[in-house]
Amino acid sequence: KQEVTQIPAALSVPEGENLVLNCSFTDSAIYNLQWFRQDPGKGLTSLLLIQSSQREQTSGRLNASLDKSSGRSTLYIAASQPGDSATYLCAVTGSNFGNEKLTFGTGTRLTIIP
Amino acid sequence: DTGVSQDPRHKITKRGQNVTFRCDPISEHNRLYWYRQTLGQGPEFLTYFQNEAQLEKSRLLSDRFSAERPKGSFSTLEIQRTEQGDSAMYLCASSLSLTDTQYFGPGTRLTVL
Secondary structure, three states: OOOEEEEOOEEEEEOOOOEEEEEEEOOOOEEEEEEEEEOOOOOEEEEEEEEOOOOEEEEOOEEEEEEOOOOEEEEEEOOOOHHHOEEEEEEEEEOOOOOOOEEEOOOEEEEEEO | OOOOEEEOOEEEEOOOOOEEEEEEOOOOOOEEEEEEEOOOOOOEEEEEEEOOEEEEEOOOOOOOEEEEOHHHOOEEEEEOOOOHHHOEEEEEEEEOOOOOOOEEOOOEEEEEO
């Protein structure tokens, strides 16, 4: 059974700093990995999707890396802003046909201090 | 706005009542997913459809839960005889293919008193 872990559970950093969020998964047989952002009481916003054959994806100030063999992914946020404050979730899909569900971690609650 | 929509956004009900939620996916997406999220946890998979076919159901989906997607368009999730443990955010997502991002709706927050 796939298990996804995110450390730390909460993180506070001053505005302007670069930061890294971590995600690990127990079964390396994944199809892809997604990072999401969730604001309090709201739905999820997709940030980046990395296919299992890829090593990283970038979007603006965000960069996500994937090391499938070691079961790890990181989300790097450059020059953090107060608007980045949210919970960040990573999720993986299984590699076999029909196993399309996302398995989520419990998230990292990020607070950017102005 | 052509994103995923869910209705209602909030539902308060008494224990033992039945509730039904609706999800309208992005129009060309043939895959539709339901997840449940409790406070402080990541979403947990409930079930998913490819067109009108329900292809997978989680063991979380007890016999009090039923989901449909008639004609492969919108979907409904019904909970019968609600229990306090059913209180959660119910999230719907849709995607175009396995390799595509899953796009999430705003969720329906259910409170069972």
